Amino acid sequence: MSPWGGRWLAWITLLAALLLSVGRLPMDWPDWLAWLRPGWVLLAVCFWAMANSRPLGPFGAWIAGLGFDAMAAAPLGLNAALFAFAAYSVAQFSQRLRMYTLAQQCVLAFVLVLVCEAVRHVVHGLPAIEPSGLLMLMPALTSAAAWPLIRFVLQGLCRRFRIE
């Protein structure tokens, strides 16, 4: 398949990840469940940065991050910078990372999301909020748990559309 095919698929999956990020839980569910939402967009960015055909570079990740900033009411450029940096770092070590076992990749997803959460909290001045201390770990834990699902679904799509 042409590189454009891979790019289209990457963007469609990024839009789906943004949609998952913005979807809310039913109003009568407890509020704290919102902290369990995995970093869908970051995980999708990492997957495509790891792919051999590189359908998504740091610039694509940066654009997706700008959209996420607008949706999450974060300062413009914060998530854009984080996603671009994550895409670049993962792409630099993509050959080695592809050889990692699933468990090792889950640990990597945990560390990446945790670092991004920490930077967000520092820049956004959120440590002032009382319950955010340990809750900061939750998106990282659920992201690590969601990585096998992301990898399974996106690899399936890659095989379906013959993307390397």
Next chain:
Amino acid sequence: MRDGKPLFVRSSRTGQLLTGLLLTSAVLLALDSATQRLRPVRGFIDNLVAPLFVIAESPYMAAAVVGETVANRTALLERIGQLEQSNLALSHQAQQFLALQAENNHLRRLLGSDARMASAVLIAEVVGVTPNPAVHQLVIDKGTEDGVAVGQAVVDAAGLIGQIVDVTSFSARVLLITDASHAVPVEVVRNNLRSIAGGTGRLDRLLLEGLPITTDIRRGDRIVTSGLGGRFPRGYPVGTVESVDPDASRIVAVANVTPSALLDRTRHLLVILSVAEPEPP
């Protein structure tokens, strides 16, 4: 060897691209945090991502439509009965309110003050919630095309919800009163004691901080907007005092307030388009 060189060139270009992107992000961050210059840019991106909020909300909208369609006749009749009773009670209150308002305006004229303006309101529906649980913002389905503007107050049937902080053509963002960055001037109904109700980042808690330990405020006191500052109209319920705790120094006290509005339950909101005249000092 033929493929070796371009690999290094590409890698170096990607590094330069990343540096450029990080520098651009730093400039954007600085401008967005310290100034309002990026408001048009944010409005443009908000317009682009607004459909995602609507798509994400569509299952709930569809469920509401299906729920109304398949509701049985008995349940609907019962609901109509309840609404008629509630309408009757509210009409009775409204009649009293009109008489009181006329009397109040008359007295204010006698005192030499201007009569209060009635507030024009716009009904809006919640179409999204900010995905960051530490930021308390809602997205509503009304924008500049409907007369919504930044700074307008938003209430629900039970009390103050927050204020508009961002607006696009067809949607707007509401910053809730419980957001950690929000504060609203309030007064206690019982004795007109003025204070500031600050958000805590928790949907069920507001704080009145820095109250002298001897302040006459106690559990059960109702808190309403004071209208000072002119942003929020006077007299909208904000919450009820849950407890008053002295701080470690025993010089000042902190009052915990439970918000009146159903901040995480409500679907329909009222945007107050024209702000009532603030009380003269």
